[in-house]
Amino acid sequence: MADTLTPAQRSKRMSLIRGKNTGPELAVRKLVYAAGYRYRLHSIKLPGRPDLVFHGRRKVIFVHGCFWHRHEGCRLARLPKSRLEFWGEKLEGNKRRDMRNQEALVEIGWSVLVVWECELADEKALIERIRAFLG
Template sequence: MADSLTPEARSRNMSKIRGRDTGPEMRVRRAAHALGLRFRLYRRQLPGTPDLVFPRRRAALFVHGCFWHRHPGCRFATTPKTRADFWQAKFEGNVARDARKKGELQRGGWTPVTIWECETRDPDQLREIIRDRIMRLPVLRPD
């Protein structure tokens, strides 16, 4: 099926997709804060510029969109029918970059954590995910 939008309209739509302060990210922030966790945002000195950083736990959290970062087995990780080669290369690049940055974080002594966009839809499930993936990490004591 051909794209129903002109290339200019599609470009305009795509340019409005944000990388910061997205809906899923705001849900994660609110849930983490409500659980008593304190964090920093977008630490650019860390590989991959994590969305939330928990310095006392040495955890770097990424809130990934299922479509853009290819959540395995997720119904939202669809592939557009048009320009399939372009999209496949784009997605492979995103996944490779994610893996590379997570490896760099681990080598630096950080624990990379991913919360997927589809996991943020149910507030109760999101709280459990944060408890499991962040709150289980040990709190480091200052020297």
């Protein structure tokens, strides 16, 4: 069925995918807030518009979906079986953009932590990792 869609229909479907306030992002925000940390969201002044911004600490957290951001070695990062050329190019472009944004943040003196969607399975380990980063 997906192969019979017109380019306009495909574009419409892609436009429905959210970039902010995703399920994994909301789960991380809830964990961080419960741990007593306060943050800003999606600062347009910083490269890549990080998901959580801790201005006083000069630290940011990106919450990445394993599929969309190509989490190496993760079972959630499998490529679709159809339209391999499109998806390969699209997802590798996302990965390159992420690296550029992270490098730009480090260059201007910010520390960066990437939290992967699959890490939410072990919330205890995740919050310890976040505490160590923000410490």
